[in-house]
Amino acid sequence: MFEIPDDRKYLESHEWTTTDGDTVKIGISDFAQDELGDVVFVELPDEGDEITAGDEFGVVESIKAVSDLYAPVSGTVVAVNEDLFDAPELVNEDPYGDGWMLELEPSSSDEFDDLLSPEEYREQTE
Amino acid sequence: MNFDQARFSRDDHYEPLLSEKDSTTVEVDADGVLPDDLTRDELTLPGLSEPQLARHYTRLSQMNYSVELGPYPLGSCTMKYNPSFTEDVAADPNAAVHPDRSDRTIQGTLGLLHGLQEQLAEIGGMDAVTLQPPAGAAGEFTGILIAKAYHEARGDDRSEIIIPASAHGTNFASAALAGYDVVELPSDEDGRVDIEALDAAISEETAALMLTNPNTLGLFERDILEISEMVHDAGGLLYYDGANFNALLGRARPGDMGFDIMHYNVHKTFATPHGGGGPGAGPVGVVDELADYLPSPMVRETAAGYELFEPESSIGKVHGFGGNWLVLVKAYAYIARLGDSGLSDASAKAVLNANYLASQLDLEVPYGPFHHEFAATSGDRDAADVAKRMLDYGVHPPTTKWPELVSQAMLTEPTEVEDKASLDDLAHAFNAAYADSDEALETAPTKTSARRIDQVSAARNPRLSWQALGDDE
Numbered sequence: 001m002f003e004i005p006d007d008r009k010y011l012e013s014h015e016w017t018t019t020d021g022d023t024v025k026i027g028i029s030d031f032a033q034d035e036l037g038d039v040v041f042v043e044l045p046d047e048g049d050e051i052t053a054g055d056e057f058g059v060v061e062s063i064k065a066v067s068d069l070y071a072p073v074s075g076t077v078v079a080v081n082e083d084l085f086d087a088p089e090l091v092n093e094d095p096y097g098d099g100w101m102l103e104l105e106p107s108s109s110d111e112f113d114d115l116l117s118p119e120e121y122r123e124q125t126e
Numbered sequence: 127m128n129f130d131q132a133r134f135s136r137d138d139h140y141e142p143l144l145s146e147k148d149s150t151t152v153e154v155d156a157d158g159v160l161p162d163d164l165t166r167d168e169l170t171l172p173g174l175s176e177p178q179l180a181r182h183y184t185r186l187s188q189m190n191y192s193v194e195l196g197p198y199p200l201g202s203c204t205m206k207y208n209p210s211f212t213e214d215v216a217a218d219p220n221a222a223v224h225p226d227r228s229d230r231t232i233q234g235t236l237g238l239l240h241g242l243q244e245q246l247a248e249i250g251g252m253d254a255v256t257l258q259p260p261a262g263a264a265g266e267f268t269g270i271l272i273a274k275a276y277h278e279a280r281g282d283d284r285s286e287i288i289i290p291a292s293a294h295g296t297n298f299a300s301a302a303l304a305g306y307d308v309v310e311l312p313s314d315e316d317g318r319v320d321i322e323a324l325d326a327a328i329s330e331e332t333a334a335l336m337l338t339n340p341n342t343l344g345l346f347e348r349d350i351l352e353i354s355e356m357v358h359d360a361g362g363l364l365y366y367d368g369a370n371f372n373a374l375l376g377r378a379r380p381g382d383m384g385f386d387i388m389h390y391n392v393h394k395t396f397a398t399p400h401g402g403g404g405p406g407a408g409p410v411g412v413v414d415e416l417a418d419y420l421p422s423p424m425v426r427e428t429a430a431g432y433e434l435f436e437p438e439s440s441i442g443k444v445h446g447f448g449g450n451w452l453v454l455v456k457a458y459a460y461i462a463r464l465g466d467s468g469l470s471d472a473s474a475k476a477v478l479n480a481n482y483l484a485s486q487l488d489l490e491v492p493y494g495p496f497h498h499e500f501a502a503t504s505g506d507r508d509a510a511d512v513a514k515r516m517l518d519y520g521v522h523p524p525t526t527k528w529p530e531l532v533s534q535a536m537l538t539e540p541t542e543v544e545d546k547a548s549l550d551d552l553a554h555a556f557n558a559a560y561a562d563s564d565e566a567l568e569t570a571p572t573k574t575s576a577r578r579i580d581q582v583s584a585a586r587n588p589r590l591s592w593q594a595l596g597d598d599e
Contacts, residue, residue, distance in 0.1 A: 019425065040585035040586050041585070063582055070500040
C-alpha cells in the first residue's frame with residue numbers, strides 16, 4: 001500500500017502538487033519512486049523559469065529508467081530543491097517531504113480543478 | 127559446463143593498477159626546443175620489470191570475458207567472432223599507405239576501396255556507396271544529411287522523420303541531430319509496423335521513414351513493399367538501418383525492398399572489430415538519384431586507373447580521407463574470403479541458430495516467427511537478475527529489458543558462429559538461471575572475477591578517471 005496524502009493533488013503521470021498558499025510545491029508520488037527504484041539523478045529547471053501545465057519540466061533517472069517529469073500546473077519557479085543534486089535518494093526516502101522538487105508561483109488557480117484528487121489517484125494506482 | 131573465472135585480488139582489491147604497483151620519479155632532461163611552460167623536470171612512472179608488466183596484462187586478460195572464451199549473444203549487437211586472417215591482411219606492410227598521396231601512386235589502395243564500394247552496393251542492392259562514415263551511427267547521420275540535401279535541392283522543405291518506437295536509439299538521435307522532428311510510430315499487436323498508424327503519420331512533412339528489417343524483435347516487416355509505396359507516394363525517402371542485416375545477407379536486399387538509403391554495420395555484418403570507442407566504419411549506400419549527394423571523396427574506375435572524385439552536390443566530408451582504412455580492409459577481406467555462398471550461408475546459420483536456441487528455452491518468446499534474434503521474456507523474474515546469474519554458467523547473457531515492447535525482455539542473438547554444443551550450453555545457462563532461487567538471482571554472479579556490481583553507488587558517485595580513485599565517498 002502506497003502513501004497518498006490527502007493534502008495535495010496528483011497527475012496520472014504520478015507527480016503531486018500542494019494546493020494552498022501563494023506558492024505550491026511539486027514532487028513525485030510514493031508509488032512513482034517505488035516503481036522507479038533507486039533514483040540516481042534529478043534534473044530540474046532554474047529559478048525564474050516558466051513552466052506550463054502538462055509539459056516536461058525535468059528528468060528523473062533511476063538505475064531502471066529515465067523518466068520525464070510533467071508539470072501539474074503552470075507558473076514561475078521560485079525555488080528548486082538543490083539538495084536532490086547531491087542526495088537524489090531523498091526522492092526515495094521522503095517523496096512527499098524532503099524529496100520535493102520545485103516550488104512554484106502558480107499563474108492561475110483554475111488548473112488545480114483538472115488534477116486528480118487523492119481518491120482518484122488511489123484508484124489509478126490500485 | 128563448470129565455470130570459475132580467474133580472480134587476482136589482495137585485501138579485497140582487484141589486480142592493482144600499474145601506478146599502484148610502483149611509482150618512481152625520474153628526472154628528465156628538459157633542455158630542448160620547447161618552451162619551459164610546456165616541459166617538466168621530472169616524471170612519475172611505474173618502474174616495473176618486463177615480467178611484472180607481462181603478468182599484469184595477462185592477469186587482466188584472464189579476468190575478462192570475450193567471444194574467444196564463449197558465446198556472447200547480445201541481441202542487436204551481432205557479436206560474431208572475428209576471424210584472425212582479417213587481422214593478418216590489415217597488418218600487411220602493403221596496407222600501411224599514407225592516404226595523402228597522388229592517386230597514381232596508391233592504385234592498390236584505391237582499387238580495394240573501389241572493390242568494397244562495389245561489393246557493398248551489390249550486397250545491399252544500392253547503386254553507390256561511401257565508405258567514409260566512421261561508425262554505424264555516423265552512417266545514419268550521414269544518410270539523413272543526404273536525405274535532407276536531396277529534399278532541399280528540390281526546394282521541398284520537410285520537417286519530420288518517422289521512426290518505429292522499437293527502433294535503435296541512434297535512429298532518433300541521428301534524425302534530431304540533423305534538425306528533424308521525430309514522429310514515433312507504435313507497433314501493431316504482431317510487433318511490426320502498424321500500417322494504419324503509419325498512414326496517419328505520413329504527410330508532406332515526411333522527409334523519411336527509418337526502418338530496421340528484420341526489426342529489433344527479429345521479425346521481418348512483411349508489408350515492406352506496401353510501406354515503401356506509402357512513403358514514396360508522399361514524396362518521402364525510405365532509410366534502412368543495417369544493424370540487423372546479418373539476417374538477410376545474400377538472401378534479400380534492402381534496395382529490392384524499396385529502400386533509398388542504408389548504412390552497413392561492418393562490425394556486425396562483416397566481422398570487423400566492435401568499437402570499444404573506435405575506430406569503426408559505417409558505410410552508406412544510396413540509390414542513383416541520391417548518389418550526387420554522397421560525402422567526398424569517392425573512388426571511381428577510369429580507363430587510366432582508379433581516381434578520387436567529389437560527387438557533384440556532395441554534403442562534404444564526414445571523416446578524413448576515405449574513412450577508417452584498416453577497418454575497411456578487414457571488411458573487404460571477410461567478404462572476399464566468404465564469397466557469395468559463404469555470405470548467404472552465414473545468414474542461414476544465424477537464423478537457424480537463433481531458432482534452435484529458442485526451441486530449447488523454458489522462457490516464453492512472445493513474438494515470431496523471428497530471424498536471427500528473438501526477444502524472450504523472463505516473465506515475473508527480473509531479466510537483469512537472470513542475466514547476472516547466467517554469467518555463473520560461463521556464458522555472456524543477452525541484451526536485457528529492451529526492446530520495451532516485451533516486458534523483462536532478453537534479446538538474444540547467438541550469431542552463425544556458435545555450434546550446437548555451444549548453443550546447448552547457452553540454453554542450459556538460460557534455463558538453469560531462470561529456474562534458480564530468488565536468493566541465487568539476487569546475489570549473482572558469484573563465479574566471475576568481478577562480483578555483483580553496486581549499480582546505485584556507481585551511478586550516484588561515478589569515478590570517471592583514475593585521478594578520482596583516491597576521492598572520499
